[in-house]
Amino acid sequence: MDYHIGQRLKAFREQTKIKMPAIAALTGIAKETLYKWEKGTKPSDINDYFRLKLYLDKMENKLEEEQLDIEYRKPATMRLPLNHNRVPIPQTDGKAAAGTILFSNNEPELIVDRINAPFLGPVEGIIEVSGESMAPTFTSGCRVAISRLNNYRILDWGWYYYIIDKNWQGYVRRVYPGETENSLCLVSDNPNQNKFPPTQRQWEHIEAIFRVMAAIWKF
Template structure:
């Protein structure tokens, strides 16, 4: 059973509830609640059960609110490719992540919504299809991506999701191309005959996203 002080701390973190409000609702002195939250064991069984009953009720309410928010927010987002506009929810949910659709004649990349503060500022995730980047990124794993505001900020040897002007996207290591204003896209798969390097001019590129992380299901 989780310690009551830990439950109190986690509830306050999730709900932003203030200690005076909890003290008022439970009839327990806020000084006592602060002590419990910091690890002191309750000395009053009556007060312990007062707080337990309060948390039981409020945690259920919080979970229900979270569920409703999840239902109201689509799982996918649309990222504009030809402008710096913000990502917006895909309300109809018809297009899968990784697809490029057109809205008012503007191309938009569909990505899965992702909530992982540990990854930093990412705009979404897409699923890897195929084995061209194995063993680094296996078929079916997901990658978190971030838009580049300037294609000239590419770091040689890093992983990027590159979308060409035919609206096809691939993940590759990117290097400076042999020709001016060109980039070289290199697969990680050891079979370079099957997955050879590709050179593209920047004019053939519609958008580039930095790969921030791989999300692998164990």
């Protein structure tokens, strides 16, 4: 027997807010017994144990299916304001593709694909890389997870960033200090530096910078 089933029972009740008498009625197990198990007493009646286990297995699976269904029904894209103080909003109509810049009340918003991956950290969306300027690190069609910055002027030199310029074009580059205090040097990873040379960009020509948190490839 799983002597930690009382912990499962407690976690299930905390998640669903279901009352113990209801579980007792559904399982046929005395509520006093369930309370004891939840508080750490080890099950002694194997029949009661299996009745509770069967109930929890069924209900936990149902909860997981409901959560997956909720995730599936969420909008696939988000409207990510360039202003980090504003909250991302689901794009309910789904008409604009990821990477598009839209304006809401004269405020620019970047359309990003939604992602649910807590292990990646504070990721706010996904953008697709186009072109070969960042190959072989980020090949065309590769997707990068990005996050807004609290302060554009505090950057980790040599790191990858998704940059949006004054033409509302977005691209990934490795960022270094520029030739002047008010500029940045944007470097491509492509070995053909004649075709993709480092470029200088004045801060005034940049609308937004997002930190690249991870890369995702299709196999």
